[in-house]
Amino acid sequence: MKARDFRIEPDVPVVLRGAAAYSWRLLISLAAVVVLAYLINYLAVVTVPVAIALLLSALFAPVVRRLVNWRVPRGLATAIAVIVGLAVVGGVLYLFISTVITGLPDLTNQVSASIEQINTWLRDGPLHISQDQLQGFLDQIVHWLQTNKSVITNGALSTAASVGEALTGILLCLFTLIFFLHDGDGIWRFLVRVLVPGANRDRVERAGRRGFISLEHYVRATVLVALVDAVGIGIGLAIVGVPLAVPLAALVFLGAFIPIIGAVLTGAVAVLVALVTKGLVAALIVLAIVVLVMQLESHVLQPLLLGRAVKIHPLAVVLGVAAGMVIAGIAGALLAVPLLAVANASIRSLWNDRAPSAKPEGEAEKDTGDDEPEPVS
DSSP, X not given: OOOOOOOOGGGSOHHHXXXXXXXXXXXXXXXXXHHHHHHHHHTHHHXXXXXXXXXXXXXXXXXXXXXXXXXXXXXXXXXXXXXXXXXXXXXXHHHHHHHHHHHHHHHHHHHHHHHHHHHHHHHHSTTOOOHHHHHHHXXXXXXXXXXXXXXXXXXXXXXXXHHHHHHHHHHHHHHHXXXXXXXXXXXXXXHHHHHSOGGGHHHHHHHHHHXXXXXXXXXXXXXXXXXXXXXXXXXXXXXXXXXXXXXXXXXXXXXXXXXXXXXXXHHHHHHHHHHXXXXXXXXXXXXXXXXXXXXXXXXXXXXXXXXXXXXXXXXXXXXXXXXXXXXXXXXXXXXXXXXXXXXXXXXXXXXXXXXGGGSXXXXXXXXXXXXXXXXXX
């Protein structure tokens, strides 16, 4: 007797079979992403410095290549790039700290005057709050500080531990940066040879190189955009007479590396300082300057400098920054968009380098123009 065939595939609709096939693949992919995000967050002490070193290597790699083309030994070219970078960072930090120290007395006096004006308004304005009520409010703040002394102390101790971790991360970042600049190609070839099957090594290696080119374009363009933001807002703050204009401009420069969110937050800090020190009219003027500079950035600088090479939809930018913030805090928000730019260029490269046999029948073999990122203006 012929055994009965209990297979049910022929009786399952094609749509349901396709949905099931996509679903289990999607679930496995999501699980892999969750595990990877957990590992990145768990090893943040290592992964964040390495990722920052990768960003810095994308910034300094053109300098090293230019020096090597001038017949400078690669080791010496790497040393020159790192030393110049450290000198620039040290000079900026010195300027920042010295400016803060110099402008702090003026800022303190202006804040004290503003607080006195607020007290006068609260006492003589429409609220008519008495001096005893104001003093009672201040006493409650002092009592809260005394009651939560242990919490504040523990926070200070944890901050000290964080400073130690930050110093360790800086040293690891510097060490990794030197190797990335000196032998980045060798490291990438080694990873491809170890992790990728032989048939796909060439495609993956090309995709990685194109992704790094896209990262170079992104970092260079972001530095230029951040510099324009800092100079524009800093000049506006200086004209209005807001104290600590240089440190606030430096804060705007750093915040510009976190797309959308960073510019909004640092601009809000500048407006708040203007409000506290100079009053409402000055704060409104600073707000207008910040909005004008941000419009210039979003409608002129970013489309012109980034171009099609690293163009990512604004929704993807916002979601990427939010996801990075959830996974790794400020460092995650900083690294999210560069990683999206690398993934965008690498995936396009892998897609365009498909083998002819993998393409649908009748698809023309033509150059799509997306193999190499466009140079940044």
